[in-house]
Amino acid sequence: MSATSVPLSIYLHIPFCRIKCTYCAFNTYVNLEGLIEPFVAALAREIQIVGQAQPGQTVGTVYLGGGTPSILTPEQMDDILTAIRRNFKLLPDAEISIEANPSDLNAGYMKALREVGINRVxxxxxxxxxxxxxxxxxxxxxxxxxxxxxxxxxxxxxxLNLDLIYGIPHQTLDNWDNSLRQMLRLQPEHVSLYALGLEDGTPMKRWVATGRLPAPDDDLAADMYELATDVLGAAGYEQYEISNWAKPGYACRHNLQYWYNLPYPGLGPGAHGFAGGVRYSTVLSPQRYIQAMQTADDRYDYPRTPATDQAVVVDRQTEITDTLLMGLRLTREGIRREVFRQRFGDDVLDLYGSLIEKYVGYGLLYVDDDVVRLTRQGRLLSNMIFRELV
Ligand code: SF4
Incomplete structure (x- = not known):
């Protein structure tokens, strides 16, 4: 297997948290801090296996997500990034991000993270x-x-990115406005806004099901989204994705790789990846993950590793659908028709002309010679369009 010319984006899943948040269904565990040290060694081993299967492969972005990566020490972060540098060609201008809990951060810690090469938080x-x-x-x-x-x-x-959640039970437009304005006072370069989802197995979902909390109000959540669009636009942020805004030049390059449907190996327990034409996931349990890496051989069929759980070879039609679903999330760029044509050999309008025309007629999609993208109204109803595309 040889390296591809497209630089990879590598996602690393850090499955540890100090407290489980009531809305969270991510693959993350509390009270397992004793596993962090062997986990870091296992992750370095998985990086080595994937890198050696694809010699000379360049990497443009690395994202440490979770979980709570900021539980790790700078030395542990350094071990992980050193493994990346040894086994891939990490580009000099690579974007290297971590997710962080506010309680974990102090100036000394952040300086140490910068010193090991992390440049986005x-x-x-x-x-x-x-x-x-x-x-x-x-x-x-x-x-x-x-x-x-x-x-x-x-x-x-x-x-620096700040995440906010809207559509919270009992949240009013004024509460939401306060969160937005407090956030803007901190002058982040990037903002991600997520509608609260009621995920299976979470206390939040149980509390709504048993009447302890009111069910989310979709109309109010839509008003919150509209308010945010106006407030952030007025503050100089460009919306570039359904849930993401940035100051010019600060769009998240790692996440753009997802939205362009380009390769991103996912490493660590519960990570998802797409690389070498394969979409796959990794075993959920940190213990099983560590064990798999401790007994791993050297040769695996890229991008698989001994921790790979499910893996599906992506056929052309699925890749086209995925590219449309992800690309339409990009509210400014949308689907670039020439890029799509070069990748698949067909114009997107030849493949999906009637569906696109229908939603153009409803005012939810915009089309010209260069792009197909959602309109402002279409952003609110994107799920309807995405369902029909699948
Ligand atoms: S991953 Fe994030 S949201 Fe989930 S429990 Fe950990 S800190 Fe909370």
Missing amino acids: SIGMQSANANELELFHRRHDNDATVRAVAAARQGGFTN
């Missing part, structure tokens, strides 16, 4: 309102977020 602010953070069982308040941002700046970070 995504802080889980989630809300500025105490009642919402308590409902989530987050282990920080808004003051901690303010201190975390200051620490990141003191540590030398010039590329």
Whole structure:
């Protein structure tokens, strides 16, 4: 197997948290800190296996997500990034991001992260309102977020994302407006806004099912989204994806790789990846993951490793559908017709002309000679279009 000319984006899943948030269904575990050290060694081993199966492969972005990567020490981060540098060609301008909990950050820690090469931090602010953070069982308040941002700046970070959640039970438009404005005072380069989802197995879903909390109000959530679109636009942020806004030049390059449907190996327990024409996932259990890596041979069929759980070879039609579903999320760029033509040999209108024309007629899609993309109204109803594409 030889390297591809497209630089990879590598996702690394860190499956540890100090507290489980009430809405979270990610593959993450509390009270397993004792596994962090062997986990870091296992992750370095998995990086080695994937890198050696694809010699000379360039990497343009690395993303440490989770879970709570900021539980790791700078030395452990360094071990992981050293494994990447040894086994891939990490490009000099690579974007290297971590997700972080505000409570974990201080200036010394952030400076140490910069020194090991991390250059982007995504802080889980989630809300500025105490009642919402308590409902989530987050282990920080808004003051901690303010201190975390200051620490990141003191540590030398010039590329910072803040996450917020809307559509929270009991949340009003005024509460949401407050979170947005508090967030803007911190002047992040990038903003991600997520509608609260009620995920299976979470306390939040149970509380709504048993009537302890009101069910989400979709109309109110849509109003919140509209408000955010106006407030962020007025503050100089460009919306470039359904849930993401950035100052010019600060779109997240790692996530763009997903939305372009380009290769991103996913490593670590519960990670998902798409590389070498294969879409796959990794075993969920950190213990099983560590064990698989401790007994791993050297040769595996890229991008598989001994921790691979499910793997499906992606056929052409699925790749086309995935490319459309992901690309339409890009609210500014949309689907670039020439790029699509070069990749698949067909114009997107030849393949999906009647469906696209229908939604253009409803005012939900925009088409010209260069692009197909969602309109502002289409962003609110994107799921309807995506369902029909599948
Ligand atoms: S910190 Fe993040 S990953 Fe961990 S439980 Fe909370 S939402 Fe989930």
